Amino acid sequence: MLVNDASSQHWTVEGPQGKWDRMTAMVRPVLGRLPNRLLTTGNPILHSSAMLPSGWPRKINLSDADVAHLQWVNLEMMSIGDIGRIEKPIVWTLHDMWAFCGAEHVTEDFRWRDGYLRTNRPSPESGFDLNRWVWQRKRKAWRRPMHIVAPSHWLADCVRQSVLMCGWPVSVIHNPLDTEVWRPIEKHSARQLLGLTSAGPLLLFGTFGANAAPHKGFDLLLSSLQHLREQMGDLHLLILGQNAPREPLDLGFPVYYMGHLHDDLSLRVLYSAADVIVIPSRIENLPNMGVESLACGTPVVAFDTCGLPDIISHQQTGYLAKAFDAEDLAHGIQWVLEDSERYAWLATQAREDAVARFSYQKVARQYMDVYHQAIRDA
Numbered sequence: 001m002l003v004n005d006a007s008s009q010h011w012t013v014e015g016p017q018g019k020w021d022r023m024t025a026m027v028r029p030v031l032g033r034l035p036n037r038l039l040t041t042g043n044p045i046l047h048s049s050a051m052l053p054s055g056w057p058r059k060i061n062l063s064d065a066d067v068a069h070l071q072w073v074n075l076e077m078m079s080i081g082d083i084g085r086i087e088k089p090i091v092w093t094l095h096d097m098w099a100f101c102g103a104e105h106v107t108e109d110f111r112w113r114d115g116y117l118r119t120n121r122p123s124p125e126s127g128f129d130l131n132r133w134v135w136q137r138k139r140k141a142w143r144r145p146m147h148i149v150a151p152s153h154w155l156a157d158c159v160r161q162s163v164l165m166c167g168w169p170v171s172v173i174h175n176p177l178d179t180e181v182w183r184p185i186e187k188h189s190a191r192q193l194l195g196l197t198s199a200g201p202l203l204l205f206g207t208f209g210a211n212a213a214p215h216k217g218f219d220l221l222l223s224s225l226q227h228l229r230e231q232m233g234d235l236h237l238l239i240l241g242q243n244a245p246r247e248p249l250d251l252g253f254p255v256y257y258m259g260h261l262h263d264d265l266s267l268r269v270l271y272s273a274a275d276v277i278v279i280p281s282r283i284e285n286l287p288n289m290g291v292e293s294l295a296c297g298t299p300v301v302a303f304d305t306c307g308l309p310d311i312i313s314h315q316q317t318g319y320l321a322k323a324f325d326a327e328d329l330a331h332g333i334q335w336v337l338e339d340s341e342r343y344a345w346l347a348t349q350a351r352e353d354a355v356a357r358f359s360y361q362k363v364a365r366q367y368m369d370v371y372h373q374a375i376r377d378a
Contacts, residue, residue, distance in 0.1 A: 025077075028052050032076035036103075038128035044213060047103035048074040049134055057085040067091055067371050070146075074098060074105075080134070084141030089374040091367075093149040093173075096285060100162035102131025106215055106283055111135075115163045138164055147374045149367075151175045151286035152307025169377070171370050174310065176363035177291050179355045181264055184297035184347075190273035196256065200234035201337050203253075204274035204298075206241045206289050217280035217303070223326035224280065224333070225252050231334055238274055240289075271296035275343070276318075276336045280329060284308055294318075295354035297347040301332040317350040 035049045056078050060068050070083070070092040083090075096105040101112045109122040116132040145168040150156035156172045159165045191197050205221060228235060229252045237255045244257040261267050271277070277293040279302040290300045290311040302308040304320035312318040319332030336346060356362070 028054075028076035035128070035130055035133075039103075039125070039130040040127045041125045042122070043104060043107060043125075045104065045106040045215070046074075047130060048076075048098060048105065049103055049130065050074065050076065050078065050080045051137075052076045053079050054082055057082050057087075061085075061087045063088075067374055069093070069371075071095065080137045080141050084143065089378040090144075090146040091149060091370055091374050092146050093151070094155055094159070094285075095151070097155070097158065099148070100159055100164045102133070102135040104131055108215070108283065112158070112162050112164070135164065145169065147171070147370055147377070149173050149370060152310040154306040154310070155285050169373070171366070172310075173363060173366045173370070174358050175286055175288070175291065176360050177288075177295055177354065177358040179295050179359045182268060182292050182295035182354075184351060185269055185272035187272060187275075190269045193269050194256075194258075194273050196236075196238075196273055199236040199254070199256070201232070201276075202236050202238050202274045203333060204238040204240060204270065204277045204293075205280070207239055215281060215283040217282050217324075220282070220303075220324060220326050220329065221278065221280040222249075222251070224278075224329040227327050227330035228252075228333060231330070232337070238270065240270065267292065268296055271298050274298050276301055276333055278302065278329070278333060279308065281306070281308070282324060286310055291354060291358050294350040295358070297351040299336050299343070299346045299350050301329065301336060303329065313349075313353060317346065317353050 032049050032052055035051070036047050039047070054077065065088060068086050068088040068090050070090060072095045073083070092099065097107060097112065098105045101107055102116055111117075111120055111122075111131065114120055116129075116135040118129070118132070121129060142164070148159050148165060148168055148170045150159060150170060150172055151174050153172050156170045159168070159170050188197070191199070196202065207218065235253050237251055237253050238258055239255060240258050241260055242257055243259045248255065258270060261270060271293045274293075275298070277289065277298055277300045279287055279290055279300060281287070281302070283306050285307045290302065290308070293300050294311065294317055300312050300318040302312055302318070302320060303323050304314070305323045309320060312320050314320040319335055321328040321332045337343065
């Protein structure tokens with residue numbers, strides 16, 4: 001596996017070789033962001049130009065690999081031209097929208113579907129049309145169809161509708177999860193470990209700097225909590241990804257700030273301690289938090305949009321609220337929690353569904369089929 005930052009010491013993982021390569025790997029993302037300064041946009045999400053050439057195509061082409069499997073190759077790990085110079089059959093697993101967009105990783109406009117024209121820039125975007133420039137470079141460099149893997153049906157449909165990749169082979173394969181590692185811990189024990197034994201029903205949500213990202217739907221969650229104030233006075237909130245601020249927002253319920261948890265065991269304890277997880281996003285592919293929660297036997301509530309229906313089976317492993325209806329999101333949280341017998345059934349279904357659909361064995365078989373198809377089509 002070739003990676004830009006080799007944090008693993010496993011012999012199969014190869015990162016930049018030598019001091020110079022490691023140094024340039026640190027500098028490249030900074031240089032790659034320079035064109036972003038020429039763009040004024042209302043989209044605060046990451047934009048990637050992918051303009052700096054690297055040595056990866058030569059390494060891949062000289063390797064004995066039968067297939068080049070790309071994952072997230074941004075922050076100037078590889079340029080757009082680099083990807084086009086790979087001679088092996090390519091399988092590319094998408095983790096956001098960048099591959100078929102311009103420079104955007106997530107966007108709510110539809111230039112990727114209509115073409116990046118001079119006449120269809122979204123307001124209030126101005127300055128250098130970075131997205132059109134990046135998209136045109138992709139069209140020029142990527143002449144040979146790649147086998148695209150989308151973790152959700154929503155993202156696969158976006159690929160099929162895009163000007164850049166329409167007609168390319170697309171498969172839906174969910175991101176894998178080690179369901180032997182991610183498994184339930186008895187709820188009372190999990191709460192004891194976190195010091196939460198005196199709390200009422202616990203609602204967990206994550207906010208890794210997402211409050212300022214419109215597609216994460218924090219504003220919708222706030223509205224939903226307003227609806228819950230009268231119905232669920234004993235509810236407590238768990239917030240993952242943020243320490244207690246000096247001036248915390250009044251969310252209407254007692255709040256436990258859990259900070260940043262970086263190891264699987266701590267997250268597994270947290271998911272098991274919670275009674276329900278809410279993901280209020282407007283745009284999501286296949287969020288790990290939802291899949292990991294199900295594997296730990298904790299139901300998930302979210303909007304019926306994008307990749308979230310690929311995680312949640314409505315009223316079987318959680319609740320899918322009407323898209324962006326904050327009141328229905330609140331109703332879904334209440335519905336999951338209000339009946340203890342139904343809750344126990346939901347928790348069991350959540351675990352069984354996660355094992356059936358996201359386990360390593362299931363996903364590995366699906367990828368083998370795609371690899372063989374890519375080789376046959378080469």
